[in-house]
Amino acid sequence: xxxxxxxxxxxxxxxxxxxxxxxxxxxxxxxxxxxxxxxxxxxxxxxxxxxxxxxxxxxxxxxxxxxxxxxxxxxxxxxxxxxxxxxxxxxxxxxxxxxxxxxxxxxxxxxxxxxxxxxxxxxxxxxxxxxxxxxxxxxxxxxxxxxxxxxxxxxxxxxxxxxxxxxxxxxxxxxxxxxxxxxxxxxxxxxxxxxxxxxxxxxxxxxxxxxxxxxxxxxxxxxxxxxxxxxxxxxxxxxxxxxxxxxxxxxxxxxxxxxxxxxxxxxxxxxxxxxxxxxxxxxxxxxxxxxxxxxxxxxxxxxxxxxxxxxxxxxxxxxxxxxxxxxxxxxxxxxxxxxxxxxxxxxxxxxxxxxxxxxxxxxxxxxxxxxxxxxxxxxxxxxxxxxxxxxxxxxxxxxxxxxxxxxxxx
Numbered sequence: 001x002x003x004x005x006x007x008x009x010x011x012x013x014x015x016x017x018x019x020x021x022x023x024x025x026x027x028x029x030x031x032x033x034x035x036x037x038x039x040x041x042x043x044x045x046x047x048x049x050x051x052x053x054x055x056x057x058x059x060x061x062x063x064x065x066x067x068x069x070x071x072x073x074x075x076x077x078x079x080x081x082x083x084x085x086x087x088x089x090x091x092x093x094x095x096x097x098x099x100x101x102x103x104x105x106x107x108x109x110x111x112x113x114x115x116x117x118x119x120x121x122x123x124x125x126x127x128x129x130x131x132x133x134x135x136x137x138x139x140x141x142x143x144x145x146x147x148x149x150x151x152x153x154x155x156x157x158x159x160x161x162x163x164x165x166x167x168x169x170x171x172x173x174x175x176x177x178x179x180x181x182x183x184x185x186x187x188x189x190x191x192x193x194x195x196x197x198x199x200x201x202x203x204x205x206x207x208x209x210x211x212x213x214x215x216x217x218x219x220x221x222x223x224x225x226x227x228x229x230x231x232x233x234x235x236x237x238x239x240x241x242x243x244x245x246x247x248x249x250x251x252x253x254x255x256x257x258x259x260x261x262x263x264x265x266x267x268x269x270x271x272x273x274x275x276x277x278x279x280x281x282x283x284x285x286x287x288x289x290x291x292x293x294x295x296x297x298x299x300x301x302x303x304x305x306x307x308x309x310x311x312x313x314x315x316x317x318x319x320x321x322x323x324x325x326x327x328x329x330x331x332x333x334x335x336x337x338x339x340x341x342x343x344x345x346x347x348x349x350x351x352x353x354x355x356x357x358x359x360x361x362x363x364x365x366x367x368x369x370x371x372x373x374x375x376x377x378x379x380x381x382x383x384x385x386x387x388x389x390x391x392x393x394x395x396x397x398x399x400x401x402x403x404x405x406x407x408x409x410x
Contacts, residue, residue, distance in 0.1 A: 007160025010176055012115040013043040014140040015152030021107035034092045034111060036149045041090045043115040050077040054120045057101040060132045064338035068101050101125060112136050131364040135170045138362045138387045165229050166361035166387050183233045185210035195242055200276055204283035207231035216291035220399040221382040227284045277335050285333055285357060294406055302348045309333045312406050318350060325350045327409045332356045337363060345374055355379055355402060361387035368392050
């Protein structure tokens with residue numbers, strides 16, 4: 001179900017560097033420019049005079065908050081124009097309006113410069129060692145240098161990685177929605193439900209029923225990913241049809257434009273996306289467990305009314321103090337972790353090692369090290385493992401690995 005096209009459909013080139021204090025700290029310098037970016041002229045060009053270019057400035061971190069995003073411009077110029085005896089050195093000057101993004105960064109934080117296919121530069125700033133830094137380095141196939149100079153990739157020339165589920169995940173975080181071919185089952189979906197979003201359980205079952213060549217017993221990792229990708233594609237195409245129909249009717253109240261109605265509708269779209277993905281994930285995990293004849297209780301109550309997403313083998317055995325704790329297992333399910341993984345630690349006091357199944361690629365070493373200290377083990381579909389560093393991968397579990405653990409405790 002992966003393989004929706006190459007990254008070159010969306011980007012011409014990408015680069016990354018660590019930032020100097022002179023670039024982002026107003027106490028050090030108010031020069032308002034990114035330095036050491038001369039090689040990026042391979043994508044921006046080498047104008048003889050200062051050139052104003054469209055730049056989107058983003059601050060992203062692991063807080064779980066939406067990125068701070070400013071649609072502005074920048075000035076691309078040769079800082080040595082008045083020194084003809086020296087080779088050109090191009091820099092990117094950012095305006096004062098970009099300060100709410102740029103001044104969030106500190107020395108040694110990371111800057112990504114990305115030239116999009118429509119020739120807008122994304123200037124993404126993020127903390128050093130953060131998960132978003134690791135995601136973007138993985139997405140673009142970049143590594144940071146020991147100095148403060150750019151390392152970059154010619155994505156248009158190389159094609160870039162395929163836009164699979166993990167790559168799509170990262171692209172959407174930076175505000176790019178990859179194109180998708182219409183799923184073969186989409187017309188069948190419309191005939192069955194019309195232009196009305198079906199309940200999440202029904203849409204998930206429809207997605208599973210219309211995916212071919214998967215086996216949740218022989219290939220649980222591949223199957224879970226295929227189900228999630230297929231449902232995501234079906235939902236997004238349904239969403240486009242529903243939104244188009246709603247926009248055609250407009251937002252008018254009497255003779256006035258209904259701004260509040262539009263904002264409420266827009267917020268509803270975003271909330272539906274987030275909540276539906278979480279429910280779908282839970283439905284598909286449950287289907288894998290059922291196919292593998294594993295005993296479990298979904299949304300089981302433990303201590304203090306805490307609820308575990310999946311408790312093995314049952315709620316009754318968990319509540320029985322005689323039943324060995326070593327034979328109990330719990331699994332939390334979160335499509336994305338961010339800092340919310342800590343919530344899992346309060347679930348199921350009798351179980352020492354917690355398990356968390358997620359679809360989030362490239363979580364930082366800092367976060368996974370902390371998870372290990374807190375005795376929480378990450379479970380991810382096997383194909384997402386490759387987005388993590390090699391030294392992290394040995395600690396990760398696949399869905400198949402987790403099922404083996406549960407069966408061994410039955």
